[in-house]
Amino acid sequence: xxxxxxxxxxxxxxxxxxxxxxxxxxxxxxxxxxxxxxxxxxxxxxxxxxxxxxxxxxxxxxxxxxxxxxxxxxxxxxxxxxxxxxxxxxxxxxxxxxxxxxxxxxxxxxxxxxxxxxxxxxxxxxxxxxx
Amino acid sequence: xxxxxxxxxxxxxxxxxxxxxxxxxxxxxxxxxxxxxxxxxxxxxxxxxxxxxxxxxxxxxxxxxxxxxxxxxxxxxxxxxxxxxxxxxxxxxxxxxxxxxxxxxxxxxxxxxxxxxxxxxxxxxxxxxxxxxxxxxxxxxxxxxxxxxxxxxxxxxxxxxxxxxxxxxxxxxxxxxxxxxxxxxxxxxxxxxxxxxxx
Numbered sequence: 017x018x019x020x021x022x023x024x025x026x027x028x029x030x031x032x033x034x035x036x037x038x039x040x041x042x043x044x045x046x047x048x049x050x051x052x053x054x055x056x057x058x059x060x061x062x063x064x065x066x067x068x069x070x071x072x073x074x075x076x077x078x079x080x081x082x083x084x085x086x087x088x089x090x091x092x093x094x095x096x097x098x099x100x101x102x103x104x105x106x107x108x109x110x111x112x113x114x115x116x117x118x119x120x121x122x123x124x125x126x127x128x129x130x131x132x133x134x135x136x137x138x139x140x141x142x143x144x145x146x147x
Numbered sequence: 148x149x150x151x152x153x154x155x156x157x158x159x160x161x162x163x164x165x166x167x168x169x170x171x172x173x174x175x176x177x178x179x180x181x182x183x184x185x186x187x188x189x190x191x192x193x194x195x196x197x198x199x200x201x202x203x204x205x206x207x208x209x210x211x212x213x214x215x216x217x218x219x220x221x222x223x224x225x226x227x228x229x230x231x232x233x234x235x236x237x238x239x240x241x242x243x244x245x246x247x248x249x250x251x252x253x254x255x256x257x258x259x260x261x262x263x264x265x266x267x268x269x270x271x272x273x274x275x276x277x278x279x280x281x282x283x284x285x286x287x288x289x290x291x292x293x294x295x296x297x298x299x300x301x302x303x304x305x306x307x308x309x310x311x312x313x314x315x316x317x318x319x320x321x322x323x324x325x326x327x328x329x330x331x332x333x334x335x336x337x338x339x340x341x342x343x344x345x346x
Contacts, residue, residue, distance in 0.1 A: 018335040018336070018338075018339050018342065019335055019338060019339075019342050020335075021331060024303075024331055024334055024335055024338075025303060027280065027284060027338075028284070028299065028303035028304055028334075029303060029304070029306070030277070030281065031186075031190065031281070031284070031303075031304040032186075032304055032305070032306060034186055034189070034190075034304075035182060035185075035186075036181075036182065036185045036189075040185075041177070041178055041181045041182065044177070044181060044199070044202070044203070045174055045177055045178070047203065048177065048203060048206060048207070049170075051203065051207065052207075052210070
């Protein structure tokens, strides 16, 4: 058996009587004010720092500009030095390789070599070496 | 045809004073809506610490956003919108972070004195049943999707009319009604076993 709509509605309406504990809202309000004060103090210190910085910038004098420029130069230098440097590798240029196939010349047919005379020198005059 | 003229805001004077820097006026708004918003957030999160922190954040957001509040809706609708948006965002983050176990949920119900006088306390067995039922009801609520839990909380628990819920959630009245119908069916199913045992 299921609760019907009316019974479910009655049951859910009991939750209307759920309340935070007694005195909760007063404590809540105190905490709310405390948080706002802390927030204001943090904002105050942040704006205080900014105001001091802008006041310092507004002061006349050349030395601070030189000092500021030096700091800026050092910062830029630090960034440049700290940048990772990769090794440069020369990529071989890709060129098509062509090996032309040379057609054998018909006219250059192998010539018949003279037969080598391997007979001992004693057998004939042709094998003798004269010095 | 719907009437587009804005309703007079009963809090217009307090809001104006708060905008001009009168912190006491804002305190009065906190005291006026604190309890209701506590109930709304608690029924959405089922966790007291989360409810407390969220409620602080909701009022802080409202306090800082007051200069941007143009008065196109009532302060009451506006702060409910802030509370619901912040609670839904919080629930999404919490779900991503770990997922809430049903064991983490609480059922710290403070009975209204009128209810105590209406006979519950004189019947301890029935009172125990009621507490158990409310615990089961909280669990069942957590089984609903966030959009369904929101409409049930606003309509059944907070007693807001359909039109106001539609305005707060920026959806049509028809959508509110259909979400409610589906959510009630879900709740009836979740509570069926318990209902059969006890009643």
